[in-house]
Amino acid sequence: MLVRTALVAVTVPLIALLVGSAWAETKEFYLVTDEVKWQGKAGETVVDRGRGPVPEIERYVFIPAFLVVRKGDEVVLRVHVVKGKEHVIRISAFGVQGVRIKRGEQQAIRFVADKAGLFEILCMTHRTPDHEGPMVAYLHVTER
């Protein structure tokens, strides 16, 4: 009986591990950077986040800006900088601490989405309205 219990104790987690890894996939996304701009007519203003009334607003954005993967997936973000001199990308939740990409370049950012939740993909160059930000995309990692 003890041997049988020990066998089950070893085998069940091993099968779960194998099945779990078999479900994991590589999810690849092609992102570009873009710039959104609004400029008012003479005397026209609009209220900006934290800046008050301004005659124009510029924002850097990721396209697409909302990504969905499953927990355990390997994620590959192929980021192509089309607009903006350079961007420095951080995804704190998955240890991506500052990938610098200059205009015209494409880089691949790879990591394993090993926890579920909603996470930010941030550009550290464009963090606030004063710096044409926040430039942010969202990664939704679902449970399996």
Ligand SMILES: [Cu+2]
């Ligand atoms: Cu940026």
